[in-house]
Amino acid sequence: MFGWLTQTAALAALNLRSLPRRPGAAAVAMSGIAALTGVFAGVLSMASGFEKTMEGSGQEDVALVLRSGSTAELNSRFSSEQADVIRYAPGIVRDAAGEPRVSSELFWIVNAVGKSSGTEANVALRGIQPAGYALRKGYRLAEGREFTPGRFELIAGRGARNQFAGLEPGQMIRFGKTEWLVTGVFEAGGSVFESELWCDVNVLQSAYQLGSGFQVVRAQVDGAAGRARLEEALDGDQRLAVDVWSEEQFYSEQAEDTTALIRVIGIPISVLMAIGAIFATLNAMYASIAARARELATLRALGFGSLPAALATLLESVALALLGGVLGCAIAWLALNGFQASTLASSFSQVVFNFAVTPDLLAQGVTAALVVGLVGGVFPAVRAAMAPVTVALREL
Amino acid sequence: MATQLIQLTGVSKNYRKGRETVRVLDGISLGIDKGDFVGLMGPSGSGKTTLLNLLGGLDKPTEGLVEVDGRVISALSPGALAKWRSSNIGFIFQFYNLLPVLTAARNVALPLLLTSLPASRRKQHVNTALQLVGLTERASHYPRELSGGQEQRVAIARAIVSDPPILLCDEPTGDLDRSTADEIMDLLQRLNRDYGKTIVMVTHDPRAASFAHRVLHLDKGELGAPPEETPGAPGGTSP
Numbered sequence: 111m112f113g114w115l116t117q118t119a120a121l122a123a124l125n126l127r128s129l130p131r132r133p134g135a136a137a138v139a140m141s142g143i144a145a146l147t148g149v150f151a152g153v154l155s156m157a158s159g160f161e162k163t164m165e166g167s168g169q170e171d172v173a174l175v176l177r178s179g180s181t182a183e184l185n186s187r188f189s190s191e192q193a194d195v196i197r198y199a200p201g202i203v204r205d206a207a208g209e210p211r212v213s214s215e216l217f218w219i220v221n222a223v224g225k226s227s228g229t230e231a232n233v234a235l236r237g238i239q240p241a242g243y244a245l246r247k248g249y250r251l252a253e254g255r256e257f258t259p260g261r262f263e264l265i266a267g268r269g270a271r272n273q274f275a276g277l278e279p280g281q282m283i284r285f286g287k288t289e290w291l292v293t294g295v296f297e298a299g300g301s302v303f304e305s306e307l308w309c310d311v312n313v314l315q316s317a318y319q320l321g322s323g324f325q326v327v328r329a330q331v332d333g334a335a336g337r338a339r340l341e342e343a344l345d346g347d348q349r350l351a352v353d354v355w356s357e358e359q360f361y362s363e364q365a366e367d368t369t370a371l372i373r374v375i376g377i378p379i380s381v382l383m384a385i386g387a388i389f390a391t392l393n394a395m396y397a398s399i400a401a402r403a404r405e406l407a408t409l410r411a412l413g414f415g416s417l418p419a420a421l422a423t424l425l426e427s428v429a430l431a432l433l434g435g436v437l438g439c440a441i442a443w444l445a446l447n448g449f450q451a452s453t454l455a456s457s458f459s460q461v462v463f464n465f466a467v468t469p470d471l472l473a474q475g476v477t478a479a480l481v482v483g484l485v486g487g488v489f490p491a492v493r494a495a496m497a498p499v500t501v502a503l504r505e506l
Numbered sequence: 507m508a509t510q511l512i513q514l515t516g517v518s519k520n521y522r523k524g525r526e527t528v529r530v531l532d533g534i535s536l537g538i539d540k541g542d543f544v545g546l547m548g549p550s551g552s553g554k555t556t557l558l559n560l561l562g563g564l565d566k567p568t569e570g571l572v573e574v575d576g577r578v579i580s581a582l583s584p585g586a587l588a589k590w591r592s593s594n595i596g597f598i599f600q601f602y603n604l605l606p607v608l609t610a611a612r613n614v615a616l617p618l619l620l621t622s623l624p625a626s627r628r629k630q631h632v633n634t635a636l637q638l639v640g641l642t643e644r645a646s647h648y649p650r651e652l653s654g655g656q657e658q659r660v661a662i663a664r665a666i667v668s669d670p671p672i673l674l675c676d677e678p679t680g681d682l683d684r685s686t687a688d689e690i691m692d693l694l695q696r697l698n699r700d701y702g703k704t705i706v707m708v709t710h711d712p713r714a715a716s717f718a719h720r721v722l723h724l725d726k727g728e729l730g731a732p733p734e735e736t737p738g739a740p741g742g743t744s745p
Contacts, residue, residue, distance in 0.1 A: 113589075113620070120619045127607040408603040411564055412664075413592025413620045415585055500559045503599065 114418050121414060121422030126429060128402060135397040136430060142390030143434030143482055144441065146383040147475035151442035153376030154474070155465040157369040160453065163463035164365030167301035168358035169247050173201075173337045175327040175344065178351040181363070183217035183326045188352075190214075190322040195349055196329070201340030203330040205241075211330035213242035216314050220285035220307070222274035224452075231452070231460045233270060235285065236303075237311030245328050248299025254279030255294050259310040262317065265294040267304035269462030273452050277307070288317045302361060305452065305462040328357070368453065384482055387434075391486025395427050399494050406494055407502030420495035424487040431483020435476040442475070443467045511671065511704050512538040512561060517570035519556050519727075530556045532727040534570070540671070543698045543705045545718030552724040554708040555676055561706055562595045562674045563587040574672070592620040596665030596703075598694075600677035602657040604649040610660045611636065611645040617668040635663035639693060655686035662693060666703070673697065675707040679714045691717045 129136050175196050180186035188196070193214040202210045216237040221230040240259070243249050257263035266277040276283040281292045290309065298304050315322060331337045334356070341354040399406065406419055447467040452460040519531040530553045538544055546554045559565040560572050563579045572580040579590060596617075597603075604613045611632050618628040636642050639659040649657055658678060665673055675694065679687035695717050697703045707718060715721045723730050 116619060120616075124605065124607065128605075131607070404603060405605055408597075408599070408605075409616070410588065411562070411591065411597050412617050413588050415588045417585075499564050500556075503564075503603070504555075 114415055114421075117414050117418035118421040118425070121409065121418050122425040122429075124405075124409075125398070125402075125422050125426040128398075128405075129426075129430075132394075132398055132401055135394040139387075139391045139394035139430050139486070140434035140437065142383075142387040143431050143479045144438035146380065146387040146482065147435045147438030147479050148442045149383055149438075150376075150380040150478055151439055151467055151471050151475040152446050152465075153372065153379065154471050155442065155446050155467040156451070157372040157376065158468055158471060159466035160372065160461070160463045161365050161369045162466050163300060163302055163461065164361045164368075165358075166299060167303060168356065168361040169245075170356055170358050171203075171331055171333055171336070172245055172357040173329050173331045173340055174355040174357050174360050175329065175340075175352050176325075176355065178353050180353070183215075184219070186325045188214075188324050188327070190324065192350055192352075193324045193327055195347060196327045196344065196352070199340050199343045199347075201331050201336040201338070201343065203332055203336070209241075211241050211244065213239040213245055213328045214311065214324040215239070215242060215326050215328060216311050216320060217325050218314055218318060218320070222270075222276065222283070222285075225273060225275050231274070232454065233274060233460055234306040235264065235314065236306045236308050237314030238308050239311055242308070242328065245330060246298045246301070246303050248297065248301070249303075250297045251294050252297050253295040254292075257293050257309055260313060261291070261310070262288060262313060263291045263293045264307045264309040265296050266292055267306050267308075267462070268295055268297050269304040269450065269452070270307060270460075271295050272450055273305075273460070273462050286318065300464070302364075302461050305460060380478070384478060387479075387482045388486045391427055391431065391482060392489060394430065395423065395487055395490035396493070398426065399423065399490050399497075403497065403502040406497065407499045410499045411503060416495035420491040423491040423494040424484065427487025427490065428480060428483040431479045431486070432476070435479025435483075438479065439467075439472045439475045443472065509540045510537050511540040511542075511575055512536075512706075513571075513573040514560070515571045515573070517557075517560060517567045517572060519553070519560065519565070520568040530727050531560075531567070534727075534729055536722070536729065538704065538706065540704055541698070541702050543695070543717070543719045544707070545715035545721035546706060546708045546724060547710070547712070547715055547721055548724035550710075553727045554724050557724065558674050558676055558706060558708050561672075562597060563591050589620075592617060593668065594670050594672055596668075596670045596673045598658070598661055598665050598673060598675040598678045600680040602649070602654075602661040602681075604657055604660055604664075606649050609646050609648055610641060610652065610663075613649070613660055614663045614667050616664060621668060631667050632663075635667040636660075638666065638697075639663045653686075654682050655689060658682065658686075658690050659693065662690070662697075666697060666701075671702075671704055673703050673705045675705065675709075677709055677711075678707060679709065679711055684713075687711070687714060 176186040197210050197212045204210050218235045219232045220235045222233040224231050257265055271277040277292050279292055279294050282289050331340055337356060344350050344352050446465040449465040452462040454460060514534050514536040517531055517534040521528045521530055548554050560567055566580050571578050614632045614635050615628055618631055636645055639662050641659050644656060679690050691714055694705060698705050709715050
């Protein structure tokens with residue numbers, strides 16, 4: 111046992127020392143594997159970043175009331191009377207003055223021009239009530255001031271401001287026939303709300319002739335028990351046909367379709383690239399063995415075994431793959447981690463999110479590289495072990 | 507009385523060449539004593555290197571037995587043969603077969619990696635071997651920094667570093683000029699005479715062969731009578 115381990119270590123060290131003599135083949139294998147892990151980590155960082163943004167948006171103690179059967183705010187609708195019934199339902203937390211912590215809201219889509227693309231994209235313009243600020247975890251006014259109720263004013267989420275033109279505090283921006291003053295920029299803990307523009311819900315109703323109704327009622331509840339009480343009360347009310355969601359669950363489900371789509375596209379690309387990388391590794395390793403056929407034969411003539419020769423070849427392949435994998439992950443991390451992008455979410459509005467090259471993804475990328483190295487090294491390793499010593503010794 | 511170290515009995519070796527079977531060695535029987543220095547000569551393709559490979563356990567005979575020091579090596583498994591080679595055989599090749607990424611000392615140390623010797627003892631052995639071939643001052647040089655003769659000396663040091671009883675040399679002077687070849691042959695002769703190494707050497711060079719105690723001639727896979735003219739050794743010890 112000790113014997114072949116020492117032999118394998120010695121032969122692997124020799125193989126690695128001889129790598130600089132074969133820079134071309136080694137570079138092709140390494141860059142193939144680096145490209146694989148880079149694309150793998152890159153594509154999946156998009157999915158994980160989007161997921162993180164969406165899942166970080168919801169709170170367990172906030173309930174969303176939507177029209178029964180609606181899976182998005184956009185296709186929900188209540189009258190103001192129904193919204194009032196919900197507002198005073200049991201299970202909702204009240205403030206010091208005894209007022210329920212509720213924000214009845216409208217979710218409207220407007221067109222804004224992307225800063226980098228120069229093309230128009232859907233952006234969410236959300237009308238909120240004063241309690242709406244406190245219902246968002248991590249809400250903070252970062253620049254300027256909040257909008258004044260009753261005026262055509264809005265505040266822009268930091269993500270929306272970064273992605274779209276005309277959203278700097280003090281700027282006027284036109285959506286349809288209405289011109290709005292951007293009064294400030296807000297943060298909301300990196301959540302989906304940072305992709306939105308917020309204004310007074312009553313102003314939004316009048317600006318786009320939306321009547322007096324709302325699309326969603328957002329309410330702070332006393333945990334899961336409070337939400338259950340609210341749900342029970344609303345279910346039993348003949349005037350309403352609504353569904354009560356935990357905000358956390360709502361955004362988690364909203365994320366599923368988009369992240370699944372990114373993965374459906376990303377994983378086959380990665381698999382194709384992995385196949386390419388396996389061939390590049392095979393090629394590099396066969397080249398390595400061919401270039402050192404006489405050396406390997408000499409070592410075996412000296413008494414080194416064929417199993418250590420095979421294992422050392424496999425280790426060389428894995429080492430190349432590891433270098434390529436680390437390189438690819440480093441490039442993905444440096445180039446993409448925190449990179450801000452936006453995509454059309456199931457709410458039909460752009461959601462701004464940051465690519466997240468997480469430690470998990472890096473580990474998966476390096477693991478994929480190692481698998482490629484192992485698979486790509488097996489046949490060359492067998493060849494290294496089986497090559498007839500007497501023939502190889504005579505090769506020049 | 508000399509003790510027999512190597513015994514070949516009815517050894518034949520066939521190779522497949524496409525659909526054809528080529529008989530490279532045909533019923534060779536041969537004994538080599540401990541401390542002998544045997545030259546193997548013959549035309550190209552006569553089976554000299556094949557015979558050397560069988561003696562060194564790099565290949566197995568199609569028929570017959572190869573015994574070394576009473577052990578039938580032709581019956582050993584590949585793994586057992588590799589282990590046997592590491593302690594019994596030192597190979598010396600025509601083109602030296604040094605590893606270019608290693609210094610002379612590290613090349614010489616390679617066979618010692620197969621032993622359980624600690625690093626300090628390995629270093630000691632390497633120094634002794636390099637001293638014996640007169641290359642102590644070149645220990646840290648890479649093969650590309652050495653002349654052909656020096657490379658062959660390093661290869662000889664590598665062959666003797668683990669003190670194997672048998673040295674198998676395949677055209678050890680084939681790539682060297684006359685005077686360097688003589689130096690190498692002097693060195694091999696010294697290893698035979700002073701250190702008791704049993705040497706079997708394949709060569710085309712009658713001058714190199716003249717250093718051997720006896721010269722065997724192979725032709726078409728059979729041992730035959732030597733040709734009439736074999737030049738005398740320049741200081742050889744032919745019996």
